[in-house]
Amino acid sequence: MALKRCDVEKLAYLARLGMDDTQIDNTTASLSDVLGMIDAMQAVNTDTIEPLANPLEANQRLRPDTVTESNHRDDYQTLAPAVENGLYLVPKVID
């Protein structure tokens, strides 16, 4: 399936990738090629087939709802680009 430039711009926004015009142009071509390859699977009749999400068909294992981990906030915040008083800083969201 051939994608249009506007489709790719919308996808880039959905994925929060701020691509420039050159990237959008290149991606439009290469994504169309990949989707062309992927579209071959549409020829397979899967009307009676159940989708498979986990290869072992395992169910999500549950555990008692109790605290098992200690607080590592300070360790993790050493990796953050900007923190203050234990909070992650981002540009102002609400005026």
Add this chain to the structure above:
Amino acid sequence: MHQLTLANISKALAAKQFSARELTSHLLSRIEQLDPQLNSFITVSKESALQQATAADELRSSGINAPLLGLPIAHKDLFCTEGVRTSCASKTLDNFIAPYTATVVDKLNTAGFISLGKLNMDEFAMGSSGETSFYGPSKNPWDTQRIPGGSSSGSAVAVAARLIPVSTGSDSGGSIRQPAAFTGLTGIKPTYGRISRWGMTAYASSLDQAGFLAHNAEDCAMLLQATAGFDERDSTSSQQPVDDYAATLTQPLKGLRIGLPKEYFSSDLDSRIGDVVNNSIEQLKQLGATFVEISLPSLPHAVPAYYVIASAEASTNLARFDGVRFGHRCADPKNLEDLYLRSRDEAFGKEVKRRIMIGTYALSTGYYDAYYLKAQKIRRLIKNDFVSAFKDVDLILGPTTPNLPWLLGSKTNDPVAAYLEDIYTVPANLAGIPGLSMPAGMIDGLPVGVQLLAPYFQEARLLQVAHQFQQHTDWHARTPAGF
């Protein structure tokens, strides 16, 4: 020392032929001398490796003779290692010092392994050539003009060049087996859930599996034994009991039925690789195995289904890299949206962005049923093919790759051509079964791999067949010139 397998290093250390510190120093100097032309390491942990080696020698002097004590290894740079950079070969994690250690690394550390560092890879494990790394491509030591395969590119190169005896890797669509084939190594991808994925950075969560690259099956068995088993911190970890892999290595192959899927021997396969596979079949026949042709009719649809499912999961997993809690943040963001858009654009390479876009498309309104759900239905057909085949055969054998390792840069602008190279490896990930690639020949000075696939949790059978093959061949013992 650097020519020894893991099993032989273990014996030599026990016999005090050399110390762990002597071995570690020797390997570190080889890395320093030889790796600049190969680019297999992202981080070399020189000081901590020497400290660990000294500690291992002290333990041995005090009478502790654990078989894995003092053995060298290095880890693919997507396994978290506390206090050591874990970059996933991405700009976004260039400064990321992991705050905890992955279960697989932790188990190996506890067993006595010494980590010499972190290995190059395709960015976030997305690639089959090693070329998508932020740190530049690794080179194949058999021909440095060629790719070593990927995504566990550095894991393969460092072992093939005998900088380290073994390495960890991960395999979501062939990322252990294909580079093992391209560099003359034995690489095992265990059953989905066999080894904990906790602390292994996620690419495609329903496909990802940790495994190993080594010179032979015996070394793979040692590593699997040390790491397999249930981990409550990985919700997909299996509670299936772990076999004794060493115990069955030496069993003869008489009576073993091996299936040859006709779809693995189609016109897509380089006929010279087909000849190598046929020679390995003859060798295994002499060892008592019998062969029967089988069919895996859904194989042609495996690559499209894989690239939908893997990309969909990747686009979801990589949403966490938003420039807020960790990873790269753009300079002077105007607002929160600008922060997301520019941080992610600047942080990811071309291939990672492409897969995020494919995944976003496959999961978006109006396309979910036609792409994501369709791919999951094809995934069941592929699983059903294997389940049906294994009613008649104990094992499946075929080529690991349709072609020899290609020249660096030759497929960079043709993603579809690169994706189609994964045709023989992605089915095992979609089905979740274990697979192994072993060296079985050479063409024009380049190694060729043969792939074995087994029913769920039958890793012992893969290792047994590879070990028996390696008792009667020397492809696994060859070393590239200059290393």
